[in-house]
Amino acid sequence: xxxxxxxxxxxxxxxxxxxxxxxxxxxxxxxxxxxxxxxxxxxxxxxxxxxxxxxxxxxxxxxxxxxxxxxxxxxxxxxxxxxxxxxxxxxxxxxxxxxxxxxxxxxxxxxxxxxxxxxxxxxxxxxxxxxxxxxxxxxxxxxxxxxxxxxxxxxxxxxxxxxxxxxxxxxxxxxxxxxxxxxxxxxxxxxxxxxxxxxxxxxxxxxxxxxxxxxxxxxxxxxxxxxxxxxxxxxxxxxxxxxxxxxxxxxxxxxxxxxxxxxxxxxxxxxxxxxxxxxxxxxxxxxxxxxxxxxxxxxxxxxxxxxxxxxxxxxxxxxxxxxxxxxxxxxxxxxxxxxxxxxxxxxxxxxxxxxxxxxxxxxxxxxxxxxxxxxxxxxxxxxxxxxxxxxxxxxxxxxxxxxxxxxxxxxxxxxxxxxxxxxxxxxxxx
Numbered sequence: 541x542x543x544x545x546x547x548x549x550x551x552x553x554x555x556x557x558x559x560x561x562x563x564x565x566x567x568x569x570x571x572x573x574x575x576x577x578x579x580x581x582x583x584x585x586x587x588x589x590x591x592x593x594x595x596x597x598x599x600x601x602x603x604x605x606x607x608x609x610x611x612x613x614x615x616x617x618x619x620x621x622x623x624x625x626x627x628x629x630x631x632x633x634x635x636x637x638x639x640x641x642x643x644x645x646x647x648x649x650x651x652x653x654x655x656x657x658x659x660x661x662x663x664x665x666x667x668x669x670x671x672x673x674x675x676x677x678x679x680x681x682x683x684x685x686x687x688x689x690x691x692x693x694x695x696x697x698x699x700x701x702x703x704x705x706x707x708x709x710x711x712x713x714x715x716x717x718x719x720x721x722x723x724x725x726x727x728x729x730x731x732x733x734x735x736x737x738x739x740x741x742x743x744x745x746x747x748x749x750x751x752x753x754x755x756x757x758x759x760x761x762x763x764x765x766x767x768x769x770x771x772x773x774x775x776x777x778x779x780x781x782x783x784x785x786x787x788x789x790x791x792x793x794x795x796x797x798x799x800x801x802x803x804x805x806x807x808x809x810x811x812x813x814x815x816x817x818x819x820x821x822x823x824x825x826x827x828x829x830x831x832x833x834x835x836x837x838x839x840x841x842x843x844x845x846x847x848x849x850x851x852x853x854x855x856x857x858x859x860x861x862x863x864x865x866x867x868x869x870x871x872x873x874x875x876x877x878x879x880x881x882x883x884x885x886x887x888x889x890x891x892x893x894x895x896x897x898x899x900x901x902x903x904x905x906x907x908x909x910x911x912x913x914x915x916x917x918x919x920x921x922x923x924x925x926x927x928x929x930x931x932x933x934x935x936x937x938x939x940x941x942x943x944x945x946x947x948x949x950x951x952x953x954x955x956x957x958x959x960x961x962x963x964x965x966x967x968x969x970x
Contacts, residue, residue, distance in 0.1 A: 554629035557622070568626060575619040582616025585609075601655055607648040614641035710782050717775040724768045731761055781810060796967075798836045799844070801896065805829075805886060808848040815856050816884075822863050825856060825882045832889040834896050838966045843939045847947075848898075850932035851959050855884050855902040858957050862904035894964055895945065901958040907951040915949045943967050 561567045586609035593605055618641055621634040663671070734757075738744075744752075752758075809816070809827060818824030837844075859882040885901045907915070916937040917930055940947040945963035 554631055556625065556627050556629050558626040561626075572623050572626070575622045579616040579619040582612050582619070585612050601658075604648070604651060604655060607644065607651060611641070611644045611648050614644055617641075709778070713775060713778045713782060717772075717779060720768065720772045720775055724765070724772070727764055727768060731764070734761075796838060797841055798838050799841050801834055801837050801844075801888060801898065802831050804841065804845050805848055805888075805898070808845055808852060811849065812852055812856065815853075822860055823882060825859055825884060828883060828885045830885070830887040832887070834888050834890060835965055837896060837963060839943065839963065844963070847936040847939055847961065850936045851900050851961065852884070854933060855900055855904075855957065855959070858904040858907075859884070859902050865905055891962060894966075895962050896965060898961040898963075899958065900961070901956060903956045906953050906955045906957055907949075908953060912949055912951045915951075916947075 558568060561571070589605055589609050593602055614637065617637050618634070621630070621637055624630060625634055816825045816827060863882060883903050885899070885903075887899045889897050891897045915930070916933050937947050940961065940963060943963050944967060945961070947962075948960045949957065950960065951957040
């Protein structure tokens with residue numbers, strides 16, 4: 541057994557392979573370097589395959605890659621033995637390794653044959669890229685649709701809440717408004733009666749005189765009509781607010797209707813009154829309206845009011861961002877950041893026989909060109925003062941496009957922001 545093993549590695553009956561090369565150094569080194577580099581390359585390939593397989597656990601045909609690795613290692617070993625047999629005639633060992641290499645290569649080829657149809661059935665990189673692109677597009681559409689549904693539901697819920705509040709406020713305000721005139725008439729009659737009494741009895745008893753002075757009757761006589769008039773004005777204002785709220789509550793209407801655009805804008809401004817009102821940190825935002833003589837527009841009230849509230853919210857956010865920059869800036873020329881009085885300018889006009897234009901502009905710090913180009917990007921947060929994404933602007937743009945209209949944004953740094961909304965007077969789809 542020991543002699544067999546020794547004969548496997550050295551066989552005295554054969555001469556080393558170097559004798560065939562006549563031990564010429566150049567020729568010997570040529571074969572040594574060639575076989576060594578080939579073996580090195582063969583051994584590096586399985587290492588790379590092993591690393592690749594470990595990183596890609598989902599890779600198909602792993603067993604085939606293992607067979608390829610064994611085959612390549614065997615090939616590399618045969619080249620090493622070619623170097624060894626230059627000096628040591630271990631041809632049995634060399635032949636055995638070659639036989640193993642032949643066996644594993646034939647076995648790999650046989651395993652490869654049934655796998656070829658499966659491999660050909662795999663999608664090409666181009667098809668995978670196309671499918672991936674379609675999947676990304678579908679996911680984006682799903683995300684935008686979901687966000688639009690959420691936004692629409694929020695607006696619809698707001699409309700329902702406003703409708704309920706308007707209904708609850710309307711009854712007591714009608715009671716107050718209706719009785720104010722009655723109280724005013726009663727008070728007038730009583731004051732006339734007292735004046736007649738004072739005329740007929742100019743010298744009342746001392747107790748009456750003291751009571752008159754104690755309640756400051758003459759001041760009450762002068763101030764009571766003013767108080768009643770103020771109550772009447774306040775009741776009228778609340779009635780108008782309730783009417784505006786009821787108009788805004790049409791947000792949950794889904795039918796195509798002919799509406800007054802100005803009425804929708806005014807109702808939206810009522811809803812946003814709290815954001816426009818001044819606070820400790822922010823001054824009041826002045827709204828300047830220049831309404832043209834517009835015809836009634838055919839639209840879906842819920843959708844068009846949603847556009848108005850999104851655009852006005854965007855302008856308010858831009859102004860608050862500008863005010864914040866104005867308050868925190870160390871620049872001595874702060875007027876370059878924002879005008880001293882924040883304003884939103886709303887104007888309307890008829891463009892032609894087919895469409896009207898609504899312009900909403902603010903005097904804030906404006907936007908950069910990049911921000912302006914991406915203002916209708918559904919997943920862009922454009923304002924530091926806002927929370928969440930820019931979905932409201934994308935929804936507004938989508939609604940207007942469905943109407944066959946246009947929504948544009950003009951803005952530049954330190955020049956404010958302007959939204960131009962052009963919608964058709966009559967539409968056929970929405």
